[in-house]
Amino acid sequence: MPSPDWTSPAADGPVDATIDLPGSKSLTNRFLVLAARAGGVSRLRSPLRSRDTLLMADALRSLGVEVDDVDGEDWLVTPSDAMGEAAVDCGLAGTVMRFVPPLAALAQGPVRFDGDPHARTRPMGPALSALRTLGVDIDDDGRGALPFIVRGTGSVRGGAVTLDASASSQFISALLLSAPHYDAGVTIHHEGKPVPSQPHIDMTVEALRDAGADVDDTEANTWRVEPGQLNSLDVQIEPDLSNAAPFLAAALVTGGRVRIASWPQHTTQAGDEIRDILDEMGADVSLARDGLTVSAVDGFSGVDVDLHDASELTPVVAALAALAEGPTLIRGVAHIRGHETDRLAALARELGALGALVTETEDGLHIRPRPLSPTTFHTYADHRMVMAGAVIGLAVPGVVVEDVGTVAKTLPTFTDLWAGMLGRAAAQGRIA
The missing domain is CATH 3.65.10.10 (Enolpyruvate transferase domain)
Incomplete structure (x- = not known):
């Protein structure tokens, strides 16, 4: 309304x-996703509390992750390795509709995604196609957009994928954030016009490394993340x-x-x-x-x-x-x-x-x-x-x-x- x-x-x-x-939306939502499957409880200090970040926190809660408020200042995130069936409201948040599906693929059971009316017009096709290539079962009735269902099986094969991320750098960041939890990790190659908002991918890579991930971004338009357990986080969110x-x-x-x-x-x-x-x-x-x-x-x-x-x-x-x-x-x-x-x-x-x-x-x-x-x-x-x-x-x-x-x-x-x-x-x- x-x-x-x-x-x-x-x-x-x-x-x-x-x-x-207040804190950065981009950093808050990236650290939330990383904390959701980390090796222990994470503390996000001075996170942004806005519609987009609250939607992200609620999405993780729906999957079984605990996100607890500490005196209105910090968030404590208790990870879950037994995520289950859920329904995710994306609102109009690109980070939710793109970052959460690769994580939801690790759940046991279907995870349904939908959002605001205009969110259904935002591009998702390259992200969904990439997940299918990596072994994820997705039902979107061929729309390449919201609403869709990710049918999680508890694990994802992973491997190599080529996609066109010229519409949004979030397509790459989304895969990178969950890549350490896939059986073979993920190698992403971008093919198309230059990726927009390259600093956001750099932000994702730095956040992954903060959590102990092994990320190789030395080759242009290619990112490789090795499989492995992420460390818990204790981070101060920048303005x-x-x-x-x-x-x-x-x-x-x-x-x-x-x-x-x-x-x-x-x-x-x-x-x-x-x-x-x-x-x-x-x-x-x-x-x-x-x-x-x-x-x-x-x-x-x-x-x-x-x-x-x-x-x-x-x-x-x-x-x-x-x-x-x-x-x-x-x-x-x-x-x-x-x-x-x-x-x-x-x-x-x-x-x-x-x-x-x-x-x-x-x-x-x-x-x-x-x-x-x-x-x-x-x-x-x-x-x-x-x-x-x-x-x-x-x-x-x-x-x-x-x-x-x-x-x-x-x-x-x-x-x-x-x-x-x-x-x-x-x-x-x-x-x-």
């Missing part, structure tokens, strides 16, 4: 704020750097300064690319031990940027582009047409309705700023579209962001954090 609309608050001056963001993007963008839009606390010195998160993008647009960007600070310097310019490896930044960068001095070309993101919505079409439609001149290209957007007028900014059940609308609303009073609650997919406290950044009272009603 859609949530209330939200009038995005306009800035009445330069912001000057420090933001403490979500993609969720930081709209707050950092606010520094440029308002001519102010924003610091994100605890920004990691080293990370595999694709959202780290926002530092270079904002620097190229004209911001003063400084990374120190206590966090990342972005300050505005006399306006900001458009940019020519390839976001192939950090495509989740596209909505916020596009919103900035509509307010910049000069045109912007965003390239390399054709694959985001298959995300929560067709993000290229959605951004072109909504920014165009505000007054910007936006042209869809084969793999991106060409944005030429013009004077903007307030209207309703439709979000298409996409959390990143909410963030883009909020950035626009800083400079265009009266912008109404439709269905603001959809941002709970990755950041339930978004409107409260946004209000706090602007020095306002907390937004009415925390997003649930």
Whole structure:
């Protein structure tokens, strides 16, 4: 059921704020899957609690894994090697619909997967075909999409598989995360256009190695994981750097300064690319031990940027582009047409309705700023579209962001954090 609309608050001056963001969705869900079959109890410190991560925790619980809350701070994950019949609600979470089926193949009995209506349009064919090649019985009535049933037999043969992951790097990460538990491990070879969001695969490989897995990624487009028992984990979840993007963008839009606390010195998160993008647009960007600070310097310019490896930044960068001095070309993101919505079409439609001149290209957007007028900014059940609308609303009073609650997919406290950044009272009603 859609949530209330939200009038995005306009800035009445330069912001000057420090933001403490919750943990990374991508890291939280990867560590949850690894902990589900580890050799002991794992502790995830400061995990993100959002719709996507709660769906992942519930998916694991349905399979027999214990995920226990510790004082609202950490999660303790007690693994299960006797997973059974289950039903998994994927919501609109790509990580759930793609990461859990390879794990469910190790269950004894059928595991049924379904999700939100739009989730049924998200591509799953390459992932399901790859699992069949590795010996998994799947019933999807030939759709290559939700809903489907994974008929687990308690073990998976494993081996070598070739797939086209050009639609989503999650197809590769999904297989890698469960590969140590397959009888012969897994060797994955990607064949097709370049894999999008390569940093997310790097993140998966690093997380596997943290758990003691033997992973060989020395050959281009090929990943080999040896079979073996994973170690239990005790990990601190980094702040979500993609969720930081709209707050950092606010520094440029308002001519102010924003610091994100605890920004990691080293990370595999694709959202780290926002530092270079904002620097190229004209911001003063400084990374120190206590966090990342972005300050505005006399306006900001458009940019020519390839976001192939950090495509989740596209909505916020596009919103900035509509307010910049000069045109912007965003390239390399054709694959985001298959995300929560067709993000290229959605951004072109909504920014165009505000007054910007936006042209869809084969793999991106060409944005030429013009004077903007307030209207309703439709979000298409996409959390990143909410963030883009909020950035626009800083400079265009009266912008109404439709269905603001959809941002709970990755950041339930978004409107409260946004209000706090602007020095306002907390937004009415925390997003649930």
